Amino acid sequence: MHINDPSHTTLLKEIAEFLNEETEIDAMLHGALTKLLQGTKFETGWIFFINERGRSKLVTHVNLPEALAHNSCHHLNKGGCWCVSRYRMNELQKASNIIECQRLEAAIDANVGDHHDITHHATVPLQSGYERFGLLNVATPNTVFFSEEELELLESVAFQMGSAIKRILLTKQEQEMALVQERNRLARDLHDSVNQLLFSVTLTARAGVELAQEAEVKELFQDVQSLSQEALTEMRALIWQLRPKGLEGGLVDGIKGYAEMLGLTLQTNVIGVIQLPSKVEEALFRVMQEGLNNIRKHAGVQKAYFYLTVTATDVLCILKDDGNGFSAASEVNIPSVGMQSIRTRVAALQGQVEWVSDIGKGTELFVRLPY
Secondary structure, X not given: OOOOOHHHHHHHHXXXXXXXXXXXXXXXXXXXXXXXXXXOOOOEEEEEEXXXXXXXXXXXXXXXXXXXXXXHHHHHHOOOOHHHHHHHOOOOOOOEEEOOOHHHHHHHHHOOOOOOOOOOEEEEEEEEOOEEEEEEEEEOOOOOOOOHHHXXXXXXXXXXXXXXXXXXXXXXXXXXXXXXXXXXXHHHHHHHHHHHXXXXXXXXXXXXXXXXXXXXXXXXXXXXXXXXXXXXXXXXXXXXXXXXXXXXXXXXXXXXXXXXXXXXXXXXXXXXXXXXXXXXXXXXXXXXXXXXXXXXXXXXXXXXXXXXXXXXXXXXXXXXXXXXOOOHHHHHHOOOHHHHHHHHHHHHOOOXXXXXXXXXXXXXXXXXEEO
């Protein structure tokens, strides 16, 4: 690949320096795309991420004409197109001129705004080695064909972007591994120290109950035994949350194991094949942990029901109990750290969460996550 234009060489250097400084993928891609447009005749651009299942997601765009930007980029987000189809079939290997684009045509035909004479675009895959991430598309008004030099520049920028994406993903993976190791260390420390101390207090209080002669002293030891046993259960639950050993046997077994540790009986029902990304599986495990904690603390029952439905696009989890319930109408005002934690985890994966409950009628927790 040869870049002969000195201005293009300078542009590539500027983009490379910017990419090396960024640590967040979305901001990095948006900034690099902006620099590309500022330094070339390309006027607008957009980037799709495409996952292993072939689902495309618009991750950033710059200087879109009104027709494409209309209704939150509806025509870029919906429908099919040649470039994505060829990418899915692994037939798009380098920067190419797109002869026709269904997304552009649909936006123009819908007559929802000025398309600024943009009717065609060029496309190039974003990849690092054999790992592919998506597509970079650029367009210019009244242009149906880009030169070989322009396509070579596009390929060079795409190569830089792909390398930067891989770098950020590897960095995040290393950070996650370090976090897991720290969680495991903390879990071991809690188990070896605080957990053992609480167990000793429980045994000592039990002995005190048996040895005490006076009723007041016996009752005091009983209170200490009860409180220390409660603290021991809380500590074990915390250790589970720090180090979810049950996940080695799968999501359902992990959730059942956690329920048993809390003293709950969990009836399960699964529809579909569980082959979820690790981040989705762990998020569901953490959410169900919080849900089970709430059942143990507030529902007043020892039995719960867990339903899991896996489709080609998302996973639905339902955790149900027949306990005390609460007023769902005022749920948003309930100061529950556990419920807020559930909302945060679900929102981080663009999912949906809902509680259905009423006083004396139990509670149902619905969680839906795309993957």
